[in-house]
Amino acid sequence: MVEGYKNTDAGIIPIDWNSPVLSEISDFENGKAHEQFIDDKGDFIVVNSKFISQDGRVAKYSKANLSPLAKGDIAIVMSDIPNGKALAKCFSVDKENRYTLNQRIGCIKPFEQIDNDYLFYKLNRDKYFLAFDSGSGQTNLKKSEILACPVALPPTKVEQTAIATAIKDVDKLINQLERLLTKKRNIKTGAMQELLKPQPDWKENTLGETATLKARIGWQGLTTAEYRKQGKYFLITGTEFKNGFIDWGSCFYVDQERYKQDKNIQVKVHDVLVTKDGTIGKIALIKSVPKPATLNSGVFVIRPIANSFHPEFFYYLLLSEIFSIFLSQLSAGSTINHLYQKDFVTFKYFIPKTIDEQNHIAKILSDMDNEIEELDVQLTKYKRMKLGIMQSLLTGKIRLKK
Template identity: 25%
Template sequence: MTEIGEIPEEWEAKPLSKVATYINGMAFKPSEWRNSGIPIVRIENLNSINASFNYYQGKFDSRYLLGNGEILLSWSASLGVYIWNRGKALLNQHIFKVIPVENVSKQFLFWVLHKAVENLSQTTHGSTMKHFKKGQLEKTLIWLPPLPEQQKIAEILATADDEIQKVDEQITLTEQFKKGLMQRLLTRGIGHTRFKTTEIGEIPEEWDVKKIRELRQNIYYGITAKATKENTNLRMLRTTDIKNFKFDLNNLPFCQITEKRSDLSKYFLKRNDIIIARAGTVGVSILVEENLNNVLFGSYLIKIIFKQETIDMPFIHYYFQSQLYWNNISNAQGSTIKNINLPFLNSLEIPLPPIPEQQKIAEILSTVDNKLELLGTKRDKLNVLKKGLMNDLLTGKVRVKV
């Protein structure tokens, strides 16, 4: 028995300070950033491969230099553990370079740190910018098996992670395919050979171009309300609740209405409503699939009710996901989009096929969405499996043969 519970006899309980050295990055000044030189690794670069680099051309201590295979741990704002594999670089502050001591596998330490950071994140400082202190990390106790067992555990967890990465790659490719397919279907249609030039570009001759004001019954802003932990029997949809053009009803907060309204019912979510964010993540939307008579939409959202005799609702929802739509927003608002309003949405011009073709286009795109949903479910299951493996293998609950 140890201070952190029962572990196998061959294992040891050790604080993280005894299994690795933690080097905080260099405090680069913005005035030292350059357009070329050695790239500076910031938290943004760890979280997104597309994040741009700042560069440095001055003198530096070699301890801040990174090479491939280094373990990095971000301890402020965005908490996480990473393996650096993008070549020579310099480490920015708020990120540790982690160097294991002798007889500690780097790959095993990577997984141990994942679990440690997950636990530390539950007790971090700061309400908006989370962080933990180096002392907290170093005092964290871990279970340390003999080196051969460390290596085998790391190998098993890496295999599980590889499977998740393969699914992530499939999701990325499918999303790219969907994006290209939407662009083609919403501009070229299905089986057309004759096209005409319009104010929004070339479209099939049989299609029209219509403004939203011509296609809608109504359009208006949401209601002012505030989230509360008290069960008010009313929930509220906010801009932050919209993820991947969907929302999770179970995660919507209860709310209290903070303005007087005699026509409250118009603010409930109804089947076939399109809801669009006018601020925050500007332009993202959902199609409401059922009547929700206890869910209101907040003031930073806009509801559009379309005339369904001319619009197939799944079709119009795909339009609001398409590059055509996002290009309209960018062109109208410039590169820094802060918000959109009713006049802007009313004036949007939409390529409009006949209803039967709208339905066919939506049906084709829905098959791609079905594939994405299946892949997402597979990824979720693999993540649950990996989490279970980490819990079992890193605690010695399940032993591996070496």
């Protein structure tokens, strides 16, 4: 044991910290059913599992406040599916007379000597609660189980507040970046609608006449048993598509024999990929190939014939509502789980007559994507930094004492 620390039910903490159970530092209340009072014009936000798990982005409203929440209260999700992401997720109440607590959501009311924000950060998805999830069957936390949670607690409210403030400062940076990212993505969406709108001098093409479509054919029989976690040859299945590109870090691998089996689906820079099974119509552009890569049977690779279009321009065209409308027309209102080549080759689209003009439009949108990607990298960095700060501050590894 490191000098100055002690082992407790709340983990290894500084010797002057305490480890009370939640019942010793807070009160607890259960929520109530609001079904009969749900109304889009209601005055009160219903704090339910979806509201908390979606960080307040999805809300229902109630005409009645059956279970009022006060500013500083902490709402906690008590039920979830096996391995769910909502169990023990918390919401810190920031306004009076605005929220009402739904059933299967608990309300923790910290005592006066406890900093509400500190306790929120400490309890949110705490491993103590997650241990109740067996991985099979729904988890239902009991009031007694919640109140028995041990809490690593600094000796003074001043130190608790200092810790919470440090974490909140990082949260503010994360929220600012998320808002900026949303704004940039909305701007890009508007730019795509404007830049890809067919002009009078644009020409109409049919996909089957201007591009080759290739995919792993059925007789090759690649099975999931052949997927490798390590290797020299990437396998793209469609699940690695992220924001229009390939997340190479999440790819499986295949053996060399499977990679060399079909040259037509050996991935190249500027290839445009489209999923044709499961969630159909997901799009990815190959910007780089860090290792040799091939496709499974659920992905098309599209390449222009004789420079018939600029690949990156076509990629943005597929990301637009033009392709979405085409897919919806194929489905005719029903759900389709396969995009057949015989249907896809009939896709008609308009493009500028010159490659230079297509390239100009693609570059404008690509520059926007690069800016969004840089912000996304920065956001990931801040989120990792927050986790590190929380791990150090909430366990007392780093002290913030005045």
